[in-house]
Amino acid sequence: MIAPLPRDPIADAQRNWEEHGWADVAAPMAAITAIMRTQQILLARIEGALKPFGLTFARYELLALLSFARSGALPMNKASALLQVHPTSVTNAVDRLESAGLVARSPHPTDGRTTLIELTAEGRTVAKSATAVLNTEVFGQSGFAQEDLDQLIRILGSFRRNAGDFTD
Amino acid sequence: MIAPLPRDPIADAQRNWEEHGWADVAAPMAAITAIMRTQQILLARIEGALKPFGLTFARYELLALLSFARSGALPMNKASALLQVHPTSVTNAVDRLESAGLVARSPHPTDGRTTLIELTAEGRTVAKSATAVLNTEVFGQSGFAQEDLDQLIRILGSFRRNAGDFTD
DNA sequence: TCCGAACCCTTGGATGTCCTAGTATATTGC
DNA sequence: GCAATATACTAGGACATCCAAGGGTTCGGA
Numbered sequence: 001m002i003a004p005l006p007r008d009p010i011a012d013a014q015r016n017w018e019e020h021g022w023a024d025v026a027a028p029m030a031a032i033t034a035i036m037r038t039q040q041i042l043l044a045r046i047e048g049a050l051k052p053f054g055l056t057f058a059r060y061e062l063l064a065l066l067s068f069a070r071s072g073a074l075p076m077n078k079a080s081a082l083l084q085v086h087p088t089s090v091t092n093a094v095d096r097l098e099s100a101g102l103v104a105r106s107p108h109p110t111d112g113r114t115t116l117i118e119l120t121a122e123g124r125t126v127a128k129s130a131t132a133v134l135n136t137e138v139f140g141q142s143g144f145a146q147e148d149l150d151q152l153i154r155i156l157g158s159f160r161r162n163a164g165d166f167t168d
Numbered sequence: 169m170i171a172p173l174p175r176d177p178i179a180d181a182q183r184n185w186e187e188h189g190w191a192d193v194a195a196p197m198a199a200i201t202a203i204m205r206t207q208q209i210l211l212a213r214i215e216g217a218l219k220p221f222g223l224t225f226a227r228y229e230l231l232a233l234l235s236f237a238r239s240g241a242l243p244m245n246k247a248s249a250l251l252q253v254h255p256t257s258v259t260n261a262v263d264r265l266e267s268a269g270l271v272a273r274s275p276h277p278t279d280g281r282t283t284l285i286e287l288t289a290e291g292r293t294v295a296k297s298a299t300a301v302l303n304t305e306v307f308g309q310s311g312f313a314q315e316d317l318d319q320l321i322r323i324l325g326s327f328r329r330n331a332g333d334f335t336d
Numbered sequence: 337t338c339c340g341a342a343c344c345c346t347t348g349g350a351t352g353t354c355c356t357a358g359t360a361t362a363t364t365g366c
Numbered sequence: 367g368c369a370a371t372a373t374a375c376t377a378g379g380a381c382a383t384c385c386a387a388g389g390g391t392t393c394g395g396a
Contacts, residue, residue: 005334025307034324039207113374139193149195156202166173281344
């Protein structure tokens with residue numbers, strides 16, 4: 001743990017922005033910087049909770065996605081689209097999960113270009129355990145008030161839609 | 169640009185959580201996942217805007233921090249604390265900025281353990297230009313409504329305080 | 337005074353992300 | 367039917383982050 005700062009560095013940055021004549025964008029600057037920092041804090045908590053399973057957040061997300069797939073298998077490109085990461089990131093995650101024996105690659109029955117990824121029995125077990133731990137250790141102790149969660153989901157959902165993530 | 173998904177994948181995940189008996193943590197799960205994704209989108213925009221300057225966000229943040237320092241110089245550990253990143257990340261950023269001639273290392277006058285980083289004239293110019301571009305291209309077009317910015321700053325500020333970032 | 341503890345920075349390693357380019361397979365259009 | 371275009375995955379490279387460990391400097395108590 002690092003010693004806490006006496007003052008909020010982002011609030012200071014916001015003040016600096018206002019004092020330099022950029023008051024019109026000081027608020028979005030502060031909000032965006034806060035999002036970056038919050039993500040960093042949350043990611044550290046998540047990775048800490050997943051460490052005992054030999055998982056990272058990227059790998060966990062893939063496992064969780066597969067565990068919810070009806071057929072239990074997904075094409076790499078589908079996983080890439082749903083997780084909204086670059087295809088090479090999925091290749092990377094699958095490589096490691098496959099080495100760990102948690103997923104398996106198999107050829108697509110009709111499209112020779114496509115590779116399917118499928119949970120192994122162990123992968124399904126690990127996904128279940130990891131989800132339980134994340135739920136209790138991270139999501140269950142997020143520190144966000146209920147009404148703030150609603151606000152976050154609404155605000156960020158709107159942002160993501162405007163950014164072109166989905167058309168829903 | 170990737171084709172938008174027909175449905176919000178995070179809203180789907182939230183539904184999955186509710187259907188699997190984890191309704192009590194479905195909202196924090198969704199909010200946290202949304203923060204991760206939003207950070208990714210914002211980071212991509214920022215890096216895109218900084219690319220013409222040969223800067224990344226990490227390096228920009230360091231330049232900006234130095235440009236606001238009264239003395240124009242900061243010890244590495246101070247920069248690490250204010251930017252809230254690991255000391256090795258600062259070492260990395262300084263290495264690259266120094267190679268680019270934007271900052272310079274100098275020994276601390278009284279403490280032999282400490283290294284000071286200082287903006288060069290060119291570094292100060294680049295910082296100014298990059299800030300102008302970020303302000304107009306990213307912060308000025310964040311896509312957040314004014315009242316939502318206030319909410320974000322409040323909610324995330326509270327979260328960061330609880331997480332031990334500052335005591336303010 | 338002096339040695340151990342504390343602090344500062346750097347090196348090396350592991351991971352994740354993205355981009356670019358290359359190979360293989362499908363689909364499309366003439 | 368075949369060539370051109372599009373799609374799917376992977377290899378290699380650039381960067382960022384963190385952790386663990388090492389070497390140098392300073393501080394503090396016996």
